[in-house]
Each structure stands twice: as C-alpha cells, then as structure tokens.
C-alpha cells in the first residue's frame with residue numbers, strides 16, 4: 169500500500185496536490201488484511217481521511233487477484249457519483265491492474281420496455297403537458313443504452329407517469345417477459361456480471377439481499393465481499409427491506425394493470441371488470457380508516473385495539489388484531505378511524521374480492537404472462553395485508569406512514585441484527601463497514617449491537633485535519649432547558665449573536681421542522697444576511713444558492729445533516745439547536761427502545777445517547793471539509809455540559825477547542841478573514 173499511497177507512491181506521482189495521509193494507508197492496509205484473511209472490519213474514517221481510495225485500492229487488488237467480484241454500497245447519490253465519476257476513473261488511469269467497474273441503481277431508476285410498450289396503447293397520462301414529456305421519454309428509450317432516467321435531464325425530477333413505466337421488481341415478468349433480452353435491467357446486470365467492482369446504493373443492496381434466492385427481484389450478481397460506505401444508515405435501510413408494506417399505490421397499480429389485461433374471453437373480461445370495481449370500493453372504505461381525522465403526514469403507530477384474536481379472513485367481524493387502527497404520536501393527535509367492526513368488515517371484504525380476482529385469473533384459459541404476474545402480486549398483497557392486520561409477530565413493529573397522496577401500512581423488524589447475521593455476515597466472508605461516524609465515546613459497541621456484528625476487526629482512521637487549529641466549539645453560557653418555555657427566545661438570541669460574529673456563512677440545523685421554522689421566524693428579520701429556509705426550494709437549488717450567495721444563512725433540519733458538502737469560507741459555522749435524540753414517539757424508535765428495556769437494558773444509554781452522538785457528529789462534519797477550512801461549531805443545548813451523558817458527546821467530537829465567550833468568536837473571524845492563524849483560548853477536548 170505504501171507503493172500506492174506513500175509520499176513517492178503512484179497516487180502522489182499522478183496527483184500533484186495529493187497529500188500523504190498516514191490514516192489512509194493504515195485504513196487501506198486494514199481493508200487489505202480483511203480481504204486476505206476473510207474477516208469483517210468496521211472503520212470509522214472521518215472527513216479528511218481519504219477513505220474512498222483507502223478501500224477502493226485494496227478492493228481492486230482483491231477482485232483482480234482472486235477474480236471474485238466486490239460490491240461497494242453507498243448511502244447517498246453524491247458518494248455514488250464521486251466513486252463512478254472521479255475515484256474509479258482516476259484509479260483506472262493510475263493503477264497497473266486493469267479492472268472493470270459498473271454502477272447499478274435501484275430498479276425504479278430504469279425504464280421498463282414492456283410497460284412502455286403497453287403504455288403506448290393505454291392512458292398513463294394525467295394532463296396534456298405530459299403528452300410531450302411522454303413522447304420525449306418514448307424517443308429516448310429507443311436510443312438510450314442504459315435506460316437510466318438520470319439521462320432525462322430536461323424533464324422534471326418527479327415525472328408523474330414514471331411510476332407506470334419504471335422497472336420495479338413486483339411488476340417484472342422476469343424471464344417470461346417478451347422484452348427480457350433487450351431489457352435495461354438485464355443489460356445492467358450483464359454489465360455488473362462482467363465487472364470486478366460493482367457500485368450500488370444501500371436501497372438496492374438490501375432489496376436484493378431480502379430477495380436473494382427468490383425467483384423474482386434479485387438483481388446483483390454473486391459477490392465475494394461487500395464494502396458498505398455511509399454504514400451508519402444501514403440499520404434503517406435493512407429494517408425497511410426486511411419488513412413488509414402495503415400501500416394505496418400498490419392497490420391502484422394492481423387495478424390499473426387488471427384494466428389493461430388483454431383477455432380473449434368476453435365473459436371473463438366482464439367478470440374482471442366487476443371484481444375490479446368491488447376491490448376499488450372496499451379498498452376505498454378500508455383506506456378511509458387510515459386517512460381520516462387530521463390526516464397529518466408522518467409516521468404513526470398502529471395500535472392493537474382488540475388483540476384477543478387474529479383477523480383471519482372468514483372469522484366473525486370484530487375479532488381483529490387492529491381495531492380503532494391508528495394511534496398517533498401523541499394522545500392529542502388521535503385520528504378518527506372507522507369503528508373496529510367496520511374496519512374488520514372492510515378488510516375481509518377487500519381480502520375476499522382480492523381472492524376472487526386471484527381465482528378468476530387462475531382459471532383463465534391461455535393465461536397471458538401479465539395475468540400470472542397479477543396473480544402473484546395479488547397473492548403477495550393478501551399475504552402482506554394479513555400479516556400486518558394480524559399484527560401477531562412480536563418481532564415486528566406495525567406502523568402507518570402518510571406521505572403525499574399515499575398511505576403505507578408497514579411491518580418492520582424491531583431488531584435486524586439476527587437477520588443481518590444470517591443473510592449477510594455469515595454468508596459473505598468479508599464485509600467492510602465504514603463511515604465518518606460509526607463510533608460513540610470512542611467505541612463501536614452501539615453499531616456492533618444494532619447490526620449483530622460480533623466478529624469484526626475495528627479501527628478509527630486518523631484524519632488529516634488539524635481540528636485544534638481549524639475549528640472551535642462554542643457552547644453558550646446560561647442556556648435554559650430545551651424543553652422550557654424560555655428556550656425559543658434564548659436560542660434565537662444566541663443564534664443572532666453567533667451569526668453576527670461569523671458574518672452569516674452558516675447552517676442553522678434544527679432537530680425538528682417546528683424548531684427550524686420558529687428559529688427562522690425569530691432570527692431572520694433581525695439579520696442583515698440573506699436567509700434561506702429548507703422547503704422553500706429543492707435541496708439542490710438551496711445548496712447552489714447557499715454556495716453562490718455571500719454570507720448566506722441556511723435554516724434546515726436533518727436532511728442537511730449528512731451528504732452535504734460545502735467547502736471553503738462560504739460555510740464557516742454550523743449551529744445545532746438541540747442534541748439530536750431520535751423522536752421517541754416515532755413508532756420504530758419507540759419499538760426499538762421498548763425491546764431494549766424488555767431485555768433488561770437501558771434504552772437511553774444503549775440506544776438514544778449513542779444514536780444522538782452519531783447524528784451530532786454527522787451535523788458537525790459539514791463544517792471542516794478540507795485542510796484550509798476554518799469554522800465555528802455551536803451547540804446550543806446546555807445538556808451537553810450539565811448532564812452526565814454530555815461527557816460522552818464531548819468525548820466523541822473532533823478534538824477542537826471549546827469556548828463560551830462570544831467575543832472570542834468575533835476575534836477568531838477577524839483573524840480568519842485577515843488570513844492569520846485561527847486561534848482561540850479555551851480548553852481542548854478529545
């Protein structure tokens with residue numbers, strides 16, 4: 169690895185600005201050992217380590233040496249693009265070994281040829297403006313090599329008809345499809361089979377892992393090793409794909425596809441139309457139960473009202489697992505719902521008509537392939553709906569999400585550690601987990617416990633940044649308790665003082681939307697700097713504006729806490745309002761916490777604190793992105809100093825200086841602007 173990463177190494181020769189980084193070599197050697205000795209490895213590599221090259225080089229060596237493919241999975245699109253557009257082409261030029269790399273995105277990024285052909289003869293468009301857009305997609309699909317919608321840069325990101333023509337797994341006919349050979353998924357898979365390195369995202373990786381060994385849906389070719397970058401996101405993504413869900417969209421899509429089936433038998437066609445109308449009617453009644461009341465967007469617990477017996481279709485009404493159906497995040501948010509009996513009736517009626525659809529299609533003579541696909545989807549839908557409605561498996565949490573026009577009923581495994589052990593860590597000889605934020609209070613106990621990773625080497629790679637001189641942590645004196653009535657005005661006052669000292673150039677990150685809005689409303693009228701607010705434009709547009717607007721201040725929440733990269737003076741300050749504890753009323757968080765308590769543990773110390781530390785580190789990681797960056801981190805929450813657990817937060821942050829003197833911030837920035845060294849008095853942490 170020294171020959172590649174060392175001061176006189178191949179990378180240094182090819183890249184005049186390359187800085188030799190001991191932490192990078194150390195990480196590369198650890199990754200190489202993990203490949204050679206076939207063990208798992210956890211590496212925390214903060215910004216400035218150069219972690220992507222540190223795992224790519226040994227991954228390429230391992231793949232070329234053994235001929236066994238390595239999969240690299242990322243959490244964000246930015247990182248995937250960095251790997252494919254920058255790091256991998258660079259290494260293809262620099263390294264003597266010749267290797268091939270391919271990218272695979274989630275299936276719904278690709279057009280489905282079969283659905284597009286069908287769409288020509290039936291309406292998928294909801295407005296006149298979509299006619300031109302559809303024509304453009306249709307012309308593009310005859311020319312594109314990849315079928316990746318990212319190529320359609322002229323069209324809006326949210327094309328309303330895209331979901332009717334994308335290549336998602338549940339609608340796929342697999343090898344029975346008449347377009348299987350030219351299919352973009354088949355071609356993507358072939359490119360991946362020919363590659364040594366395959367770059368995917370976590371959603372595709374875990375969707376594939378959940379479906380592996382099944383007949384449909386799995387797309388990744390076999391691999392000998394996997395590198396999971398941005399691995400702090402894995403628990404949530406795995407939980408999504410190892411769980412199950414039923415949505416309003418699923419039933420709408422099913423009915424739509426029944427409507428366009430080409431059935432020769434006239435009697436069967438009429439019968440299907442009757443059944444579809446009944447399914448629609450019962451589905452409408454069923455969904456009313458979950459969308460009435462205040463109909464707020466968000467995630468809510470499904471409450472077992474009458475747990476006495478299971479809602480087995482055919483059993484008397486009222487003996488359901490779920491009645492009253494929805495318990496909102498707080499008692500005050502109670503949703504009105506159908507009475508339990510009515511919901512159970514609606515569910516049984518829906519299930520019966522879905523069953524009728526299944527049997528009617530099953531007995532058709534000369535069943536078209538599309539009909540077989542609908543039978544399979546209907547069977548799965550009934551199974552999933554029954555699983556959720558029963559709500560009997562104690563290893564799952566049952567919940568509801570309202571997003572846009574959709575309602576999603578979900579069952580998620582509360583603890584994914586056993587599933588990950590069975591499906592990943594025991595099956596794949598080398599799994600590398602890396603991220604800038606995986607440890608808390610200097611150890612990996614939390615991530616090991618959450619992911620079931622008992623048997624893995626671990627390391628924290630040293631960053632090249634000189635945090636002691638590049639950053640200062642400002643903890644304001646005398647802040648009230650964040651739950652008190654005085655909090656909002658005191659926080660706003662502090663934010664104004666800090667921003668005046670830093671001349672804006674800041675992200676103000678809140679742990680909740682309401683906190684963000686309140687700070688924005690109180691602070692922005694008092695400032696002479698341009699203020700931007702999350703939600704006022706797309707994330708990309710806001711970031712572009714922030715980068716291009718001198719002294720801008722962006723008020724945002726968790727979506728700006730990770731995967732955002734603003735280098736240089738433009739981002740000189742990150743203010744975090746409260747310690748980012750996960751919302752305890754979130755149904756999945758609450759279930760995980762209950763599970764830990766039931767096992768005799770402390771959910772606060774074993775889950776909430778380490779999880780919040782990792783989130784805080786993510787937020788603060790936005791600030792220092794290069795060796796020349798300078799900046800102020802500010803945490804307004806006084807609990808970081810007044811509570812025992814606050815020490816764990818402080819120990820987990822980069823070793824920067826801390827101060828409570830606002831005047832020192834001003835001096836720091838006067839110094840920075842004039843180009844002198846960034847110095848503040850105060851103690852040092854870490």
Ligand code: SF4
Pocket residue numbers: 279280281282283335336339340341342343345346347348351352353354
């Ligand atoms: S194989 Fe599946 S994804 Fe490909 S064209 Fe056919 S139905 Fe669409």
